[in-house]
Amino acid sequence: MNVxxxxxxxxxxxxxxxxxxxxxxxxxxxxDLLIYQNGILSPIEIKKAASPGKNAIKNFHAxxxxxxxxxxxxxxxxKVEIGNGCVVCMASDxxxxxxxxxxxPVWLI
Numbered sequence: 035m036n037v038x039x040x041x042x043x044x045x046x047x048x049x050x051x052x053x054x055x056x057x058x059x060x061x062x063x064x065x066d067l068l069i070y071q072n073g074i075l076s077p078i079e080i081k082k083a084a085s086p087g088k089n090a091i092k093n094f095h096a097x098x099x100x101x102x103x104x105x106x107x108x109x110x111x112x113k114v115e116i117g118n119g120c121v122v123c124m125a126s127d128x129x130x131x132x133x134x135x136x137x138x139p140v141w142l143i
Contacts, residue, residue, distance in 0.1 A: 037122050037140060038054075038066075038067065038080070041067065041143065053071050054069055057077075057096065057097065065079065065094065066079050067080070070114070073114065073115055074117040075097060075101075076118060076119060077094045077097060077116075078119065078120055078121075079093075079120075081123040081124075082124060084125055085125060086121055090123075091131060091132075094119050094135065097116060100113065100114045100116070101114060119134060120138045121136070121137050121138065122139075123137055126139060128142065
């Protein structure tokens with residue numbers, strides 16, 4: 035199953051424009067998917083492993099600046115809330131990685 039395609043199609047089937055983005059910066063940090071919905075930016079990594087561990091979310095901190103007011107110096111309305119993140123993987127159950135991030139089994143997609 036192609037995770038991106040399934041998420042993309044779920045928005046189209048609901049009659050919505052998919053609010054899906056990809057992140058890569060000059061330091062080569064990547065986040066496979068960013069979903070921006072209702073003012074909240076949620077990072078998603080996609081891994082083939084059953085238990086990818088905390089290393090899978092190492093780049094999630096790269097988007098932290100968009101969630102801090104001081105980044106925008108007078109343009110606070112551009113601030114974005116960073117929501118919960120997840121790693122879609124071959125895990126058998128939904129499991130927490132930390133207080134904001136989850137391992138999500140691909141079969142839930």
